[in-house]
Amino acid sequence: MVSKSQKRGIAYDLSSINDLNAMSDGISWYYNWGTAPNAGLPYSLSAARGVDYIPMLWNENFHEPSVLKFFKENPGIKYMLVLNEPTIGLQAYTEPQRAAELWPKFENIARQAGVNIVGPQVTWGTMPDYQAPADWLEAFIAAYAAANEGRQPQIDFLGFHWYDYGLDDQLTLLARFGKPFWVTEFANAHSQQDGAQIDSLEKQKAQMSEMVALCERREDVFRYAWFTGRVNPDPHFQRLFEGDGELSELGRHYISLPY
Known part of the structure; x- marks a missing residue:
């Protein structure tokens, strides 16, 4: 029985077994923009927790x-x-x-x-x-x-990055290329002072819920990865971790979302 989303992942250089253990119940893959995992987290360790590198x-x-x-x-x-x-x-x-x-x-x-x-x-x-x-x-x-x-x-799959409202429309625009998607970076970092700016944790949680639901629902989205694990400063409340092995409130929300 599948106990977590096979689509859900993170765009972050996981280097700590404690971070892996904290996140692994809710993600199935990650990447770090490199050709090999961080030396601090060999692939065998993440694979044992059902997390592909x-x-x-x-x-x-x-x-x-x-x-x-x-x-x-x-x-x-x-x-x-x-x-x-x-x-x-x-x-x-x-x-x-x-x-x-x-x-x-x-x-x-x-x-x-x-x-x-x-x-x-x-x-x-x-x-x-x-x-x-x-x-x-x-x-x-x-x-x-x-x-x-x-x-x-x-x-075989088209990668796409998006940091605003309208992910559904963007994927639909690219669907004419006939390829399934990996949304390899996403969050909402809308910063225009227009009343829709993402300037609180609650707003980011709402956006995460909406975007994850979309990616889970769309049959042409094969995998997706939230950006990022840690960032400082973090004006749009995107980080998934606090201390070593400690999920942020957003991180706990991410791994709890339906699939």
Whole structure:
């Protein structure tokens, strides 16, 4: 009998067995934007608590033999996150053409390891001409097809990040690409002083309840991950942990929500 959501996870570098134990009754996976778990929390420990670690190839700087070695040693992991926020300058822009050149490397690793590709992790960005995630995706897919005899890139799941109201509408906009989703970062960080700003724990709890219910309800959302575990300052009350192994009120709320 399944006793927790198989979709629910966290976007956070779990490094403490106490944090894992506090959270593991309510999540089934996590990632840390890296290609291996934190040295303080080997994968065997999280796996024993029913929490998968999912590696990410954040951009084009990765060591392929190390990635393949990790998958070989952990054959239960069947997914690989790739390419984080290509249209946001803080992450260093990845132009659609460059992503098309890089994608066969991801495909090669996925083929050798027998894993699914989850990505790119798209969101609304700041790249000139490609602020809208759909615009960047269309250009990327066209560039890949042009370089690969009309073939489509392997995208088994599409990653998406969202920090405002309207998650349902955003996913529906991207549904035309025909891919199931991993919502790999989400919370509500609405900060405009318009009466709808998230400036209290109760408002964030209400938003969490609504967004989690949506992700659980939508059949095209395969997994989702709240951002984040700890952050300081925390103006929008997003943190899931307080001290080591101590859930925040929001963290307790997250693992208690229906699925």
